[in-house]
Amino acid sequence: MTNKNFFEIENVDFYVGGKAKVKDVSFKIENEGDIICLLGPSGIGKTTILRTIAGLEKIDKGSITLNGRIISSNEINIEPEDRNISLAFQDNSLFPHYTVEKNILLGAERNKEKKDKKISLKQIVDLLDIFHILNKYPHQISAGEAQRASLARSLITQPDLLLLDEPLSNVDQSFKEEIQVRLKKILNQLKITTIIVTHDSYEAFYLGTKCGIILDQQLKQFDDPYKVYHFPNSVEVVNFLNRGILIPAKVTGKNTLENWDLGTIEGNFIKEYPTGSNVQLLLQPEDLEHDDTSNLKLEVVDRKFRGTNFIYTLKTPSNTFIPVFVHSHHIHQHEVDEKFGIKRPIHIDHIVCF
């Protein structure tokens, strides 16, 4: 593609049942083979976006372009069967009267003339580990297996654009990460451009080349996963990702802030603020370091064991509750009501303020 984006949504309102779910959405996928993840709470309209891109819902504003061709606009609506877009539904949408194998092979009938990127049934079956269910009917398999079978059917069509709606939500946690790795590998290998809807931020950050956060009927942020995580662009995104808390602070210099409870905080501002301005500082659990020798001590009000680490919730003198990660191998475990030392001076790599 020269000077053109592979896929683009421009100023589209997404509707379901006559009601707008997400408004005025614009984003683009520049390169074929990119993977985009859309994150957002349940019922926010993520699935509606996928259904609309697939052609199952119409739009009356803006446009959706794939491969240089408008597929949806106020005037144009290419039928779903003519878009070469594949959508794997969250719920079981396998054909109930066909075996899993037949279901997948029905997908293979599409684009069978595509010689350049060929994936065989065997490869798909191995990839998703579904050999044992090939001869079974959809009602005989588990929800997770049905989801993998549905994913296999979508993958084998080798569409121009693959849409995955919570593709691994029913897959066992123990198997999920392995499937994620395999899925990413095959999508990259086949260069299948993919949009994945998920509510699992780790899944989105791992799979996506770009992530979109949908909140309050809007696409709030669309950026690299690293930037979405470290540089959230709004308070709403911070709250949604649940990555920390906002505490009041005063900018005291080019690289410093002052908080009533924590004292001086150093670091690199990602955005400039005039000295003396009052801001809300994003404090993430990994920003503070534990130090038993420190004279900055806060009260432990809760401790959660999370396998590789503990999350301590500390109370400041001004009644703010701050989360702090500590490696679980740390020998000295603090009980509730004990004092917990914070290393000073506090240094934060990227200072995010609002």
Place this chain on the structure above:
Amino acid sequence: MSKNLNVWFFLSLIISLFVLIPIITVFSSFFDDTSNYYVILKETFLIEYIINSSILLFFVLLLTFLLGTGTAYLVSFYNFPLSNFFKWALILSFAVPPYIYAYSLTAFFENYGTAYSILKSLFGDNNYNQNIPKFDGMFGAILSITFSLYAYVYILARASFLYQSQNLIELGKNLGFTKFKSFYKIILPASRPAIVAGLSLVAMETLAEFGAVDFFSINTLTTGIYNSWIAFDDLAFANRLSFFLLIFIFALFIIENFSRKNAKYHFNSKGGFKQKEKFQLTGSNSFFAFIFCFFVFFMSFLFPLSQMLYWTIKFPENFFDLQIFDLLMNTIYLVVLSSFILIIFSLVSNYGNRVSNNKILNIFSTLSISGYAIPGVILAIAFISFIAWFDESVVKSLGLYSIKKIFIGSILGLVMVYFIRFYSLAFNGIKSGYEKINISVDESSYLLGYSKRKTFMNIHVPFLRNSLLFIAILISLEIIRELPITLILRPFNFETFATTAYISASEDLLEAAAVPSLFLILIAASFIIITSKYILRDNDK
């Protein structure tokens, strides 16, 4: 976002509108002029029609309730000798239409009838006739209709009993209720919607019944409609009577629909519902349960079957006089043609509703399935009225040849009215099959590159194959038993088992009615046995 008004939408709309023709005709001709017959009838027989219809309805409902819920209760909750056999044998009564039951009843109890012959062979010559009860007139009609239709109540009540929560029944035990108290305090109220739905079907069929009431010379609204057309050639008055009857039936139809919605609750709530363990009856309880079920089974099926078999053997010449092969061919011809057309059009209509998701179409479709509630006599006469009107008002005014002969007294017209009558059976059957296909299955199909037509042919039709076969058998069963539409609209010299039996009986040749009746019962019974699993809803377990 509005959905496409595609070709499927228009096809579905046309089918629904076609099915609505008789209702529109009946309602629109309400204000037409009628002959003097109307005045005469209004002052003489109209009240009698209404009273007779009401008496018939009341007693049939009472008896079908007692027989239907009684047998359903026993086979659902208890084990006793042959209880598993009775479970499906009790639906065989569907194979005996009320008019054939009426012939059997009369044949057995009439002067010098079968009862007389049995007594004579057992005890020698005597004047038994005065001691043999006569089941004719209103009483005969009530019995005939009851034994033929009670299975509607039996099937729906049994299905509801089967899906009642074990907890509900255990709750009764926990409260210290006796079995009988548990039945009328817990089980019966919980099954009320299903039983009302069954009774509503019985009510609609009773009001629509023509053969049996005509045979016993009971003047009801249905026979009144037939007579005002056949004897007085007054189509307008036939339509006016139909209007009254339709109002009556629509009230029942609404009740039935309302109840069915609630009844569905019992059938679909599988989660947490498990089949109850049956109680083992012993001693006299077991004996009485067996006797009751056997009595109902005997009276509803074995009795008419034996009577017809007895006469067929006793008067073998009737067997050879009858063109059995021709009758069989005619019946198969009608059954195959009608079932095929009904299924094709109902499939199209269902798919149109599914892909269009249009409110107007939904309304027309809902109205169009009311055809099953409308008596065959009304449908046939309304169809003739419509063709006559269309011929006069449209065809002739365009200077074209009359089309009456194409539609009246022809296979085409007959199949069209069968279509209207049994459309709801096919439409609803396919609809319940479609309800098992999630809409995302369709969407997946589109996204795999299948068009709407390919989705219909490659995904839906194979999925619905078993349902379609079942529906085809049910339609066949109905067409084999159907009498008034066939009687009114069949071509000259074209007979079925049902019309042959009716004609022989109306000429007082009951012995001759036995052979076609026997064939009808046997064919219908074999269809019932094939589909008994579906009819009893045992596949839902």
